[in-house]
Amino acid sequence: MAAQPPPAATDPAGGSGPGTPAGSPGLRERKKQQTREALIDAAHRLFLGQGFARTTVDEIASAVDVSQRTFFRYFANKDEVALAVLADAEDHFIGLLRRRPAEENPLRAMRAAIVESWRDLGSPLRTGSGSVSRALELLQMIEDNPTLLAAHLRRVTEQERVVAQVIAAREGLDPAEDLRPTVIAAVFGSVLRAAHLSWTADQEDTGPEGMIALIERHFDQLGPALAGDWRA
Amino acid sequence: MAAQPPPAATDPAGGSGPGTPAGSPGLRERKKQQTREALIDAAHRLFLGQGFARTTVDEIASAVDVSQRTFFRYFANKDEVALAVLADAEDHFIGLLRRRPAEENPLRAMRAAIVESWRDLGSPLRTGSGSVSRALELLQMIEDNPTLLAAHLRRVTEQERVVAQVIAAREGLDPAEDLRPTVIAAVFGSVLRAAHLSWTADQEDTGPEGMIALIERHFDQLGPALAGDWRA
DNA sequence: GGAGATTATGTCAGCGACTGCCATTCGGCA
DNA sequence: TGCCGAATGGCAGTCGCTGACATAATCTCC
Numbered sequence: 001m002a003a004q005p006p007p008a009a010t011d012p013a014g015g016s017g018p019g020t021p022a023g024s025p026g027l028r029e030r031k032k033q034q035t036r037e038a039l040i041d042a043a044h045r046l047f048l049g050q051g052f053a054r055t056t057v058d059e060i061a062s063a064v065d066v067s068q069r070t071f072f073r074y075f076a077n078k079d080e081v082a083l084a085v086l087a088d089a090e091d092h093f094i095g096l097l098r099r100r101p102a103e104e105n106p107l108r109a110m111r112a113a114i115v116e117s118w119r120d121l122g123s124p125l126r127t128g129s130g131s132v133s134r135a136l137e138l139l140q141m142i143e144d145n146p147t148l149l150a151a152h153l154r155r156v157t158e159q160e161r162v163v164a165q166v167i168a169a170r171e172g173l174d175p176a177e178d179l180r181p182t183v184i185a186a187v188f189g190s191v192l193r194a195a196h197l198s199w200t201a202d203q204e205d206t207g208p209e210g211m212i213a214l215i216e217r218h219f220d221q222l223g224p225a226l227a228g229d230w231r232a
Numbered sequence: 233m234a235a236q237p238p239p240a241a242t243d244p245a246g247g248s249g250p251g252t253p254a255g256s257p258g259l260r261e262r263k264k265q266q267t268r269e270a271l272i273d274a275a276h277r278l279f280l281g282q283g284f285a286r287t288t289v290d291e292i293a294s295a296v297d298v299s300q301r302t303f304f305r306y307f308a309n310k311d312e313v314a315l316a317v318l319a320d321a322e323d324h325f326i327g328l329l330r331r332r333p334a335e336e337n338p339l340r341a342m343r344a345a346i347v348e349s350w351r352d353l354g355s356p357l358r359t360g361s362g363s364v365s366r367a368l369e370l371l372q373m374i375e376d377n378p379t380l381l382a383a384h385l386r387r388v389t390e391q392e393r394v395v396a397q398v399i400a401a402r403e404g405l406d407p408a409e410d411l412r413p414t415v416i417a418a419v420f421g422s423v424l425r426a427a428h429l430s431w432t433a434d435q436e437d438t439g440p441e442g443m444i445a446l447i448e449r450h451f452d453q454l455g456p457a458l459a460g461d462w463r464a
Numbered sequence: 465g466g467a468g469a470t471t472a473t474g475t476c477a478g479c480g481a482c483t484g485c486c487a488t489t490c491g492g493c494a
Numbered sequence: 495t496g497c498c499g500a501a502t503g504g505c506a507g508t509c510g511c512t513g514a515c516a517t518a519a520t521c522t523c524c
Contacts, residue, residue: 028471028520056509067474072511105461150382153389157381157425171462179450180457182426187457190418193389194411218411225412225419226458229337230403260491260500288480299503304482 036074038064043081048137052082052145079151085131086138086152090159093117097166106167106181110188111219115212122208132208140200160189191218268306270296275313280369284314284377311383317363318370318384322391325349329398338399338413342420343451347444354440364440372432392421423450 025033042063046055057078061071075081096116100109122132142148164185168175175181195218199211224230257265274295278287289310293303307313328348332341354364374380396417400407407413427450431443456462 026521031520032472057511058509068510069475069512070473073472076511078510107458146386149389150386153385154378154382157385173462179426179430179453180462182429183423183450183453184457186422186426187419187454190422191415194414194418197414198411218415221411221415222419222458225416226339226454230405230412258492263491264501289482290480300481301483301504302502305501308482310481 035064035066035070039066039071039074040081040084044085044134044138047082047141052078052141052148079148082138082141082148083152083155086135087155089117089121089135090155092120094159094162094166096120097163100170102170106171106184107188107219107222109170110163110167110184111216114192114215118208118212118215132211133206136199136206139196143197143200156189156193160185163188187222191215191222194218267296267298267302271298271303271306272313272316276317276366276370279314279373284310284373284380311380314370314373314380315384315387318367319387321349321353321367322387324352326391326394326398328352329395332402334402338403338416339420339451339454341402342395342399342416343448346424346447350440350444350447364443365438368431368438371428375429375432388421388425392417395420419454423447423454426450 039060043055043060046059046063057071058068060081061068071081075084093113097109097113100113104112118132121135142152164175164181167185168178168181171181173181192215195211195215198214198218204210271292275287275292278291278295289303290300292313293300303313307316325345329341329345332345336344350364353367374384396407396413399417400410400413403413405413424447427443427447430446430450436442
């Protein structure tokens with residue numbers, strides 16, 4: 001959904017070439033991944049150091065020693081490089097959701113998948129140690145920057161559409177007919193966002209366990225919140 | 233929340249001057265409102281006619297015969313002029329929500345307020361007849377434009393925060409302590425957005441009643457969607 | 465291992481959004 | 495009428511982003 005170079009005009013990355021049997025990526029492919037990651041890295045360093053708005057694309061590009069034009073062939077805009085790692089994490093989550101057992105009801109499946117997803121983010125498997133604390137810094141930065149926040153929310157919304165499709169498929173429903181998948185996906189997104197907000201508000205609990213606990217707390221409020229009289 | 237000139241640097245509009253006892257707005261004030269509305273009008277005409285991206289700020293400004301610089305004193309960016317009328321409608325909704333009777337439970341209050349709000353939009357009271365069909369065109373345009381959609385979602389999210397505060401106040405709760413207001417506000421936002429999407433998808437039902445019916449249908453799916461097994 | 469087809473990269477020119485600065489004009493008010 | 499503050503205009507400049515074309519690197523196949 002977002003792991004690759006994306007909306008850029010000529011798409012420098014993209015699946016391993018036509019001839020390559022997907023066995024080994026090939027030199028060209030490896031180089032592309034390399035520059036992509038270098039760009040993300042440099043961008044994050046600069047963003048966190050001097051702020052998103054005060055960092056120009058030229059700075060990022062020359063930090064990696066490529067032209068500005070090349071930067072824009074990897075990322076459609078400045079926002080995208082900032083949100084790239086989150087986008088990757090979201091893709092990972094979707095994969096996990098798809099693999100949840102079919103017997104689980106939708107809400108349980110989503111909850112389990114998101115928890116798994118944060119666990120994985122904390123494990124040493126992921127590239128770049130300290131992904132979790134970096135994620136926190138990123139979320140903080142996003143929350144502080146209107147432009148970034150807008151772009152992030154758009155991404156998240158798009159992801160909700162995908163979640164709705166997955167849920168509908170699991171239950172054998174047509175999303176155009178039955179509103180429940182869409183509604184439940186939206187509700188799920190809401191709970192997540194509320195949890196993210198809490199996480200960035202409290203500066204404590206930076207580990208993945210802290211986030212997981214927060215997510216579960218918010219999930220647990222869903223029933224009570226929807227129940228009739230709160231003062232009862 | 234967004235009815236006035238906003239985040240612009242020097243804020244050309246703003247409450248009636250210091251000396252003015254708020255009785256009559258004064259010429260200066262009237263002129264400002266006038267240019268503001270003229271800008272919004274011209275912008276919408278151009279956007280709907282030739283597309284958002286293909287309309288330059290210069291075009292909008294010269295259509296109203298003001299300088300580009302002046303445009304940016306009224307609106308912080310091109311997005312804002314496109315979303316201005318929606319922002320006003322949202323403010324109206326918040327006002328209605330505040331006036332709902334205290335006995336209603338939160339979800340009922342929100343549902344009633346949003347329905348009222350759309351009714352009002354359809355009534356001849358509002359400026360510019362055909363506000364509703366214009367709203368539909370706007371939502372369509374927003375949905376088709378990534379940048380606009382992002383900006384819109386940010387606005388909507390900000391509004392959710394306000395809704396959560398209002399709900400918390402109604403129930404005498406502290407939003408920092410009790411997660412329920414935040415969660416329910418988010419859920420409400422989700423339902424609305426899902427309804428908006430349906431509205432722009434189906435091209436029929438352009439009247440306010442069509443939208444109201446859609447909103448209620450989505451609300452009604454909330455319970456079933458959250459209930460355990462969908463196949464039961 | 466080299467010719468030729470692909471594809472990534474660099475360079476350049478240009479548009480459009482947005483901002484700071486200063487001069488000018490206009491409405492409010494004594 | 496004349497002063498004050500606020501709104502406007504004009505201008506120069508930065509930055510994000512794009513199209514077009516030339517160059518250089520990789521890949522493919524013989």
